Amino acid sequence: MRPGVDFATGKLVEELGELQAALGKSIRWGRSSFNPEVPADQRETNADWIEREIDDVLEAIENYRREAGHKPVKAMKLSSGVPRPTDEDFRLAHAIVDSDPVLRIYAATEWDCLNDDGKTWLAVIIREARNHLIMATCQHDWRPRPFHLDLHCSKCGLDRKPRA
Numbered sequence: 001m002r003p004g005v006d007f008a009t010g011k012l013v014e015e016l017g018e019l020q021a022a023l024g025k026s027i028r029w030g031r032s033s034f035n036p037e038v039p040a041d042q043r044e045t046n047a048d049w050i051e052r053e054i055d056d057v058l059e060a061i062e063n064y065r066r067e068a069g070h071k072p073v074k075a076m077k078l079s080s081g082v083p084r085p086t087d088e089d090f091r092l093a094h095a096i097v098d099s100d101p102v103l104r105i106y107a108a109t110e111w112d113c114l115n116d117d118g119k120t121w122l123a124v125i126i127r128e129a130r131n132h133l134i135m136a137t138c139q140h141d142w143r144p145r146p147f148h149l150d151l152h153c154s155k156c157g158l159d160r161k162p163r164a
Contacts, residue, residue, distance in 0.1 A: 019053040085123035
């Protein structure tokens, strides 16, 4: 690595550690608590501390990407190989959240707070994880596909090359 990248990596790791400390303090003492040893005019709540550390982490990420030669990314994009989620994918995500009382309490409010990109990403992750689980546990019935050299499983939709 180049020296600038090494420094940027170290700075990013340091900022992530500070964010972890802020999150741990907030979980332990509460988001609205503060350090009583700090003078009153300089106090900040744990929630404010977390926000400040998140800003520092984001700045460190930008610095790392710049030093490593990455082009800036404006927003997350699904790769071209991953199809956009369908209405069924979103229904599945909602059904998973609604299926468990604990998930309903904690995840439902988080789902409602997500923007459209976040919901899209979550639906794709759930769909891909579900498909992977189906393929991993399937008792495949490999059959040749018409006009193709590969084999196809009608149960899970997985394709594979025939063994030589």
